[in-house]
Structure formats: structure tokens, C-alpha cells
Amino acid sequence: MNDRDKIFTALRAAVAKxxxxxxxxxxxxxxxxxxPRRGAGDWADFRxxxxxxxxDFLAGGPDLRSLLEREGAKLGYCPEDLRDIISPHLPxxxxxxxxxxxxxxxxFAFGITRxxxxxxxxxxxxxxxxxxxxRLGALAPWxxxxxxxxxxxxxSVVQAIQMLPADPNVIWATGPSxxxxxxxxxxxxxxxxxxxxxxxxx
Amino acid sequence: MxxxxxxxYAAELLEDVQQSVRSGSAAGTEKRFKVLFEDFPEAxxxxxxxxxxxxxxxxxxxxxxxxAESALEANGAKVHYAWDDKAACGKVEEILQxxxxxxVTKSKSMVSEEVELNDFLAQKGYDLVETDLGxxxxxxxxxxxxxxxxxxxxxxxxxxxxTFEKHGLGEYNDEPEVITRRARSFMRKKYLAAEAxxxxxxxxxxxSGRICIVTNEGNSRFGLxxxxxxxxxxxxxKIVPRDIDLSLMLNLLGRSAxxxxxxxxxxxxxxxxxxxxxxxxxxxxxxxxxxxRTEVLESDCREILRxxxxxxxxxxxxxxxxxxxxxxxxxxPGPLGAVLSPLLAGAEGFPELADLPKASSxxxxxxxxxxxxxxxxxxxxxxxxxxxxxxxxxxSANTPPMGAWxxxxxxxxxxxxxxxxxxxxxxxxxxxxxxxxxGRWTKDRTLPPWRGGKFRAWAKNRKKEAK
Numbered sequence: 001m002n003d004r005d006k007i008f009t010a011l012r013a014a015v016a017k018x019x020x021x022x023x024x025x026x027x028x029x030x031x032x033x034x035x036p037r038r039g040a041g042d043w044a045d046f047r048x049x050x051x052x053x054x055x056d057f058l059a060g061g062p063d064l065r066s067l068l069e070r071e072g073a074k075l076g077y078c079p080e081d082l083r084d085i086i087s088p089h090l091p092x093x094x095x096x097x098x099x100x101x102x103x104x105x106x107x108f109a110f111g112i113t114r115x116x117x118x119x120x121x122x123x124x125x126x127x128x129x130x131x132x133x134x135r136l137g138a139l140a141p142w143x144x145x146x147x148x149x150x151x152x153x154x155x156s157v158v159q160a161i162q163m164l165p166a167d168p169n170v171i172w173a174t175g176p177s178x179x180x181x182x183x184x185x186x187x188x189x190x191x192x193x194x195x196x197x198x199x200x201x202x
Numbered sequence: 203m204x205x206x207x208x209x210x211y212a213a214e215l216l217e218d219v220q221q222s223v224r225s226g227s228a229a230g231t232e233k234r235f236k237v238l239f240e241d242f243p244e245a246x247x248x249x250x251x252x253x254x255x256x257x258x259x260x261x262x263x264x265x266x267x268x269x270a271e272s273a274l275e276a277n278g279a280k281v282h283y284a285w286d287d288k289a290a291c292g293k294v295e296e297i298l299q300x301x302x303x304x305x306v307t308k309s310k311s312m313v314s315e316e317v318e319l320n321d322f323l324a325q326k327g328y329d330l331v332e333t334d335l336g337x338x339x340x341x342x343x344x345x346x347x348x349x350x351x352x353x354x355x356x357x358x359x360x361x362x363x364x365t366f367e368k369h370g371l372g373e374y375n376d377e378p379e380v381i382t383r384r385a386r387s388f389m390r391k392k393y394l395a396a397e398a399x400x401x402x403x404x405x406x407x408x409x410s411g412r413i414c415i416v417t418n419e420g421n422s423r424f425g426l427x428x429x430x431x432x433x434x435x436x437x438x439x440k441i442v443p444r445d446i447d448l449s450l451m452l453n454l455l456g457r458s459a460x461x462x463x464x465x466x467x468x469x470x471x472x473x474x475x476x477x478x479x480x481x482x483x484x485x486x487x488x489x490x491x492x493x494x495r496t497e498v499l500e501s502d503c504r505e506i507l508r509x510x511x512x513x514x515x516x517x518x519x520x521x522x523x524x525x526x527x528x529x530x531x532x533x534x535p536g537p538l539g540a541v542l543s544p545l546l547a548g549a550e551g552f553p554e555l556a557d558l559p560k561a562s563s564x565x566x567x568x569x570x571x572x573x574x575x576x577x578x579x580x581x582x583x584x585x586x587x588x589x590x591x592x593x594x595x596x597x598s599a600n601t602p603p604m605g606a607w608x609x610x611x612x613x614x615x616x617x618x619x620x621x622x623x624x625x626x627x628x629x630x631x632x633x634x635x636x637x638x639x640x641g642r643w644t645k646d647r648t649l650p651p652w653r654g655g656k657f658r659a660w661a662k663n664r665k666k667e668a669k
Contacts, residue, residue, distance in 0.1 A: 002283070003283040003284055003285040003289055003492075004283040006285050006492075007267075007283050007285060007438065007490070007492045007496065008264060008267070008268070010492070010496035010497075010500075011263050011264040011267065011438075011496055011499070012264045013496075013500065014263075014496050014497075014499035014500035014504075015261060015262065015263060015264050015499070017500055018261055018504075021258070021261035021262060022254055022257040022258040022260075022261050023254075023258060024254075024255065024258040024443060025251055025254045025255060025258070027251065027255075027446060027447070027450060028251075029446065029449065031242075031244060031247070031248070032242075032248065032449055032450055032453055034241035034242055034453075034463070036240065036241060037241055037463060049463075053466075100480070100481075102394055105390060105394065106387075106390075121463075122463045122464045124464060124468075128476075129475055129476035129479045129482060130476050130478075130479075132479075133478070133479060133480055134479075134480040134481050135423070135426070135427035135479070135480075135481045135482055136427045136428070136480075136481045139420060139423055139424055139427055140390065140424075140427075157449055157452065157453060157464070158446075158449045160449075161445055161446060161448050161449040161452075162445075162446065162449075164410075164412070164445060164470060167472075167476060168277070168278075168471065168472050168473035168474060168475060168476050168482075168486075169426070169469070169470070169471055169472075169475065169476070169482060170469070170470040171423060171467060171468070171469045171470070172464065172467070172468040172469075172470075173466065173467055174462075174463070174464045174465070174466050174467075174468075175466055176466070177418070177419055177420040177466060177467070178418050178419065178466055179335050179336075179382060179418060179419050180352075180418075180460070181334075181335045181336035181339075181352065181353070181354055182335070182354075182359055182362060182378040182381055182382070183222070183226075183358060183359055183378065184225070184226050184229055184352075185378045187378050187379050187382040189382075189383075189386065190335060190382055190385070190386060190418075190419035190420065190421070191333065191386060191389060191390070191393075191419050191420045191421045191423075191424045192419070192420030192423065192424065192466075192467070193420075
């Protein structure tokens with residue numbers, strides 16, 4: 001008997017031992033939405049929750065420009081389809097590349113990619129493989145800017161689960177990469193971005 | 203009569219370790235309480251529902267595992283099965299060989315600790331690196347996690363700084379930020395060099411075949427972005443029936459574990475990378491591991507398999523806070539470990555860990571904080587019972603012999619006389635009490651005065667007065 005058969009045989013025997021198997025409960029999904037967090041479920045709520053998770057909410061082009069200036073960013077990853085949107089807001093002398101070169105991973109100060117949605121309740125950005133041509137470009141640079149359409153805001157986690165895109169890899173990012181492994185002290189930018197920013201596209 | 207092993211461990215624990223563990227776990231408990239109940243005043247109802255969902259899944263696990271397998275395969279995943287620890291390690295090695303992978307990144311996985319995957323692959327000559335900061339430090343130290351969520355809760359910054367210095371990761375510097383940056387720059391080279399990456403899974407949806415992995419550091423994401431082959435090692439109990447169950451579980455998991463509404467990175471993986479995507483694995487393997495889970499499912503402690511590894515029970519446990527995770531002498535510490543570890547040890551290993559179910563005051567806090575409402579105190583009692591029935595020596599350590607008590611309790615006259623005559627104990631100082639185990643108890647506690655017979659006298663007089 002192979003391991004699969006062994007496991008299924010043992011499982012059937014174990015499961016049969018319970019006289020009254022538990023029923024699958026109906027889920028009152030509405031109760032799984034945190035009202036204080038979601039609020040009206042609009043962009044103001046997204047912003048509040050995103051900033052509470054230490055995200056950088058960029059209210060417009062000037063905010064993007066000052067973020068890049070403040071961080072002294074010179075080189076960034078930006079897929080071709082976002083170039084025209086982003087270029088007008090770049091400080092002088094900042095270069096965009098549409099290919100993320102693995103050999104120069106530390107050269108890239110920022111990465112700009114599309115988020116398919118945002119979740120208001122938790123201040124979360126939803127990234128997919130289909131809209132993030134290179135996962136590394138959204139992860140390796142110190143700054144990640146997610147560009148999300150104004151119409152793509154989902155009010156709650158419950159709804160976001162129901163709307164999970166048909167994509168082999170969907171990732172929800174809620175603020176910058178962080179750890180509290182050393183003595184419980186919060187440090188941001190462990191492996192992923194130390195600055196997670198959101199740029200809303202009207 | 204020997205003391206309990208865990209008591210001895212707690213007594214010998216270095217003070218700064220005990221301090222780290224106590225403050226770390228207390229902080230976890232406070233954060234959980236604040237965030238969970240501020241966000242969800244009805245959180246207790248959610249815990250009960252989540253428990254029902256998981257229990258239902260376990261009670262039909264044969265069906266859901268088969269469903270998950272089909273869904274995963276339809277998504278392009280390769281599904282494998284491992285009966286025990288050896289098979290799990292063997293399966294991972296086989297996949298690595300087939301894809302000619304030699305360098306491997308790995309993100310935190312408790313089941314990999316169970317099957318001792320790291321040691322196995324190191325012996326076979328693979329270059330495997332743990333990418334979670336805490337787990338990386340443990341790997342450098344040849345140490346093991348002492349908490350399921352905060353693996354290095356028992357270490358302080360000075361110890362970590364010395365470890366980094368010893369392993370050539372810069373001069374001694376104990377600033378947490380410096381430690382983190384050094385790990386960051388070391389690890390990114392590894393991510394890019396690795397051909398394969400190994401992860402665990404927090405949940406698997408039988409409906410869609412999505413596996414869900416949460417991390418705060420982004421290490422699993424980086425592992426998946428850097429390598430060609432993804433191997434997910436998954437305990438068979440990780441399944442939930444529907445995608446929508448994930449909303450309930452995720453709402454509870456982050457809040458219970460770290461007091462976060464959501465963990466920073468919540469990843470839903472249903473297959474190899476999308477066509478046209480530059481980075482991401484070309485192969486996606488899921489290894490379902492049994493390693494005695496079917497035995498646990500067959501036992502009267504099956505509820506423990508609901509566990510989603512949030513660590514809330516260890517944070518709140520007075521014994522864990524006092525003794526730390528390594529005192530449990532097994533992969534899973536705290537109240538979870540006190541139940542699960544003796545069960546996963548199998549019939550031959552059970553006696554060795556039969557004292558763990560006694561590492562509890564049965565205060566019930568673990569059940570109260572459990573996001574899937576596992577009746578841990580009940581399960582501890584069942585395991586104590588099993589230990590006694592199987593005459594495991596460790597199950598009786600530090601337990602007073604109850605033979606004399608049983609003899610007295612069987613005769614009403616004897617019982618009455620004993621109650622009254624024991625009043626003489628009040629005249630004795632504690633250390634003179636002629637009963638060994640009581641002395642150990644009174645070493646740290648005050649005994650109330652003995653009031654033998656008082657209640658009976660009161661009840662008798664009350665009857666008379668009523669007439």
C-alpha cells in the first residue's frame with residue numbers, strides 16, 4: 001500500500017469512529033466584518049487602517065515626488081504600462097526600468113506595481129501575479145508603491161475573500177514587512193519593503 | 203517520589219530567559235485581548251463557529267482531503283503524501299533531486315520541525331537556510347523554537363548579537379535594527395541563489411485548492427519569488443472546506459497570534475506562476491503529511507487537531523510563562539504541546555511525555571483564548587487518565603499515593619473521625635506536617651487552617667433550627 005492509500009484507509013477508519021460527526025455551520029458572514037475598522041468602507045477608512053499599519057498613503061503626485069526625494073531614490077522598477085502615469089511625478093534625475101535585473105537587486109530603490117484591489121477594513125493592498133509582472137520588483141526594493149484604481153476598493157475582508165481573483169498567486173500586503181522576533185521590538189523592512197506606499201488612481 | 207520534570211526545568215531556568223518569556227507572552231495576551239474585542243465584541247461566538255468549522259472538517263477529513271487533492275491538481279499542483287516523518291523527508295528529497303535543486307530557502311513550518319527536515323537535508327548535503335529571522339537565528343545556534351509564533355522568545359539581543367558575530371555576520375552589535383538589516387542583506391543573496399523553496403501552509407481550501415500562508419517578514423513571498431520550485435509541507439489537518447471559511451480563520455488568526463487584524467503578508471497560492479510572469483515557481487508541490495495525525499483523530503483527543511498554531515494558549519498559560527517552551531521537551535510547547543506532543547509521540551513515545559498533561563493548573567485560560575475553541579483542559583484530563591491507566595511512571599511523578607485516602611473515603615465513620623482528628627494539624631508548624639507532598643506544596647504557599655467537621659456540624663444544626 002502506498003502512503004496515499006495508507007492515509008486514506010486510516011482516515012476512513014478514524015472518521016467512522018465518531019458517532020455524531022459535527023455539522024458544517026452556516027457562516028453569518030456579516031458578523032465577521034469589524035464595524036469599527038471598516039466604518040463606511042470608503043477610501044478614508046482605507047487610509048486610516050493603512051496608516052495604522054504604517055503604510056504611506058500618497059494623496060497625489062506631489063506626495064510620490066516628496067517620498068522619492070526624501071528617501072533619495074534614484075532608480076526604480078516600473079512596468080511599461082505604468083510609466084506614463086508615474087513619469088510626470090518623478091523628481092529630477094530618477095530613472096525607471098521596466099525590467100527588474102536580479103543581479104542588481106540592491107540598485108533598485110523603489111518598485112512601482114499595480115494592485116488589483118485595496119481592502120478598506122484592514123488597509124490591505126491586493127497584488128496578483130497577472131498584474132505584477134515581476135514579484136521581485138514589488139518586494140526587493142526598500143520602497144514599494146502600489147498603484148490602485150479608485151474604483152477597486154473592497155470594503156471588507158469577507159468580501160475580499162469572496163472576490164479572490166482567479167490568479168495562481170494572490171498576496172495581501174498590509175503595511176511594510178516587519179518583525180518583532182528580537183525582544184518583541186518592532187522593526188520594519190525585514191525582507192520586503194521598509195516603506196509600503198499606496199497611490200490611488202482616479 | 204520525583205518532582206515533575208517541568209517544575210525542575212522552571213526552577214533551573216535562567217532568570218533573564220524567564221523574564222523574556224514572561225514579558226513576551228504577557229504582551230501577546232494583552233494585545234490579543236485588546237484588538238480582538240475592540241474589533242469584534244462578539245469574538246467568542248466567532249471562536250465557537252471556527253471550532254465547529256474545523257471539527258466538521260476533521261470529522262469528514264477523508265472527503266475533504268480527497269477534494270483538496272483534486273482541486274490542487276486541477277490548479278496544476280503536484281500532490282504527494284507522506285505517512286510519517288521519514289516519508290516526509292524522503293519525499294522532499296525526491297522532489298529536490300528531480301528538479302536538481304541543491305540550494306533551498308525555507309520559511310517557518312512547524313510540521314518540518316516535527317519531521318526534522320532541516321537535519322535530514324543538511325546530512326544529505328543540501329544548503330538549506332531558514333529565512334524567518336527568528337528561525338534563522340535558531341538555525342545558526344543549532345537551537346529549536348520555544349514558541350510556535352515567536353520562535354526565539356527565549357533569547358535576548360545580546361545572545362543574538364554574539365551568534366551573528368560568531369557566524370561572520372558583522373561585529374558585535376545588539377541593536378535589533380542592525381541585526382535585522384544584516385539578516386536582510388545576507389538572505390536576499392540566498393533567495394536569488396536558491397533553486398527551491400520550502401514552506402508550510404496555514405490553511406488549504408478544499409473548495410478551490412488555494413493554500414494560504416501568512417508571514418510578517420515577507421520571507422515566504424521572497425522565497426517564492428526567487429526560486430523555481432515550491433514545496434509546501436502540509437499537515438493533513440490544515441484543510442478548511444470552503445474559501446469563505448478563510449475569512450473567519452484569518453480574522454481570528456492574526457488577532458490571536460500577534461494582535462494584528464491581518465498578518466502583513468497573507469498569500470493565496472493555487473499553482474505555479476502565471477503564464478508570462480517573470481518570477482515565481484514553475485513547479486508547485488504539496489506534500490500532505492500524516493505523521494500520526496490519523497492516530498490522534500482516532501483518539502478521544504481529536505479536537506486538538508483543530509489547532510491553527512496561533513500560540514495564544516502558550517502566551518496566556520501560567521505554566522508556560524514560568525517554564526518556557528523548551529521545558530515541554532518536544533516540538534509543540536504550552537497547553538497545545540501538553541496535549542499534542544504526547545499524542546504525536548505514538549504508543550512507544552507516550553510514556554516519555556506522559557507528565558506533560560500534568561503541566562497545567564487546569565485554569566482553563568487556554569480554552570478561553572483558543573480561536574478554534576479547543577477544550578484543552580478536558581483533553582489534558584483524558585491524557586492524565588490514559589497515563590495512569592497505562593501505568594506510565596512519568597504520569598505519576600509528584601502525585602501523592604491516594605490509597606489511604608480511598609480507604610478512608612469509603613467508610614462514613616472513618617471519614618468523620620479523620621476530619622475531626624486532622625484538626626490537630628493546626629497545632630503543627632508546616633514543616634512538621636507528616637505528609638511529604640504537602641510540604642512541597644506549602645513551600646511556596648500558605649495553607650488555610652484546617653476546619654475538619656465544621657461544615658457537617660453547621661448542616662446538622664441548620665436542620666435542627668429549621669424544625
